[in-house]
Amino acid sequence: MELAREIALMRKQRGWTQEELAEYSGLSVRTIRNVELGRVQNPRQSSIDLLMEALGVSAEAVRRADDALAAERWRGPQSPNAPLTGLGSDFEQLVRTVRANRLTTFHGPGGVGKTRLALAVAEELSSTFRDGVVFVELGDIPREHPFGNHQTTTVLRRVSERLSRAPRPGGSPPDAADSKRIDGRADNERDDHLLLVLDNAEHVPAGTIAAARELLSRFARIHVLITARRRLTERLGVNREILPLSVDHRPGCTVSSAPAVELLLWHVESGSPAAVDLVRDASRLAELCRRVGGLPRYLEFAAERLRTVPIELLLTNGLIMQMLWTRDHALSSHQRSVAASISWDLDLLTDNHRRLLTRLATLRTPRFTVDDVAAEFGARATAVGGATQLVLLSDLLDLSLVVADSAEPCEYRLAPYVREVIRPSEEEPADHHETVSEASNPLVRRRTSSGMPAIRRAVPGARSFVAETPGVPTLADATLEMGGAAR
Structure with a gap:
């Protein structure tokens, strides 16, 4: 596609029509039109040589220019060279999902490889988007606070800075108006056709979703891929959970x-x-x-x-x-x-979530059920600090700080090393290091679309308990409230 664009650009620079280039090169007008429009994915080398000779440039020079332009079209870090193990056809499914949907979120626990996969998918799709890939890191943006500040302006400003350095259609350099396009001060919108990756967004959920909504409404051909440790929205785009790697090997294999x-x-x-x-x-x-x-x-x-x-x-x-x-x-x-990664997740919690998580770390056994939680804190899930424990527990599951145990579908445990971060001064009991089969691979294959593995089955009305404690924020409430404020 880049070679085709260069041929069209050089022809226009010489003031030639497609008919004149056809006459000088000996090719048909139809062939030249199809090459310039990219309809011919792999044109014959003989045709390219004739075109280059007619235009007075070497094919090698065009290929070098094409390589340079392709490099400019990738605005972000290169993928790590670690292999994508254990994915198989799942990787192709992720590629198809991002190609087909204008907003996709890869979510999963910290360290599961969301960024690595997002970069790999972006590389696979880079040639699909005329203006390439723009990667925006959000991890260093100050976190949002429930019912407090949101970071929509900060996210949009950072996206605008990256877009202003992205190549424009036809390879022309960015102009001063590019930096104004996101905030609405530009009169004419650029017809960007690119994949925008917003990485590490779990601490700025309202700002990220509000920014994505703005970008999708302004630019009809932008696709957005978000990575986050939790779901940011159920109403826009699609969510794809990224799971840990299997520890089990196939029968007959080592x-x-x-x-x-x-x-x-x-x-x-x-x-x-x-x-x-x-x-x-x-x-x-x-x-x-x-x-x-x-x-x-x-x-x-x-x-x-x-x-x-x-x-x-x-x-x-x-x-x-x-x-x-x-x-x-x-x-x-x-x-x-590991300690810093888990602490990052803990900082996303409200005080009520932290209290519950600390109490769970003091339970006598590493595994627990919803009934254990109810018994520990009082009949019918009496509130801790005014919030319902079962709703708080579902939030901890969404963040993968608590994980479902497949040995029993309604049993849970703290994720690896969460207990040590919460209670660093206490020695870990030996039974907390018991092995976990791949089926119970902590970070959870039994999750439903709601993110509540067995709570919904064990306590069908768990979500309705929110109504009994009006005005007490859960993570979901806080995200929705901030999203409303952002809009």
């Missing part, structure tokens, strides 16, 4: 073929002495992957330790949270350790 294990070995550096030794210790390898819940970033942290520390020592010491971190400053500060 342990190292399990997606989580495969990625861990890749990070250790496959073929290195450390990796070769790990493959021989299959049971410990699988156990380590289970302990971190199959989360790709946690696996990457563990791999850094395995380069110097034997796996048996890591497991003997419980693979404590303090071991799981990285010096990689390409990551945001809240992404460089």
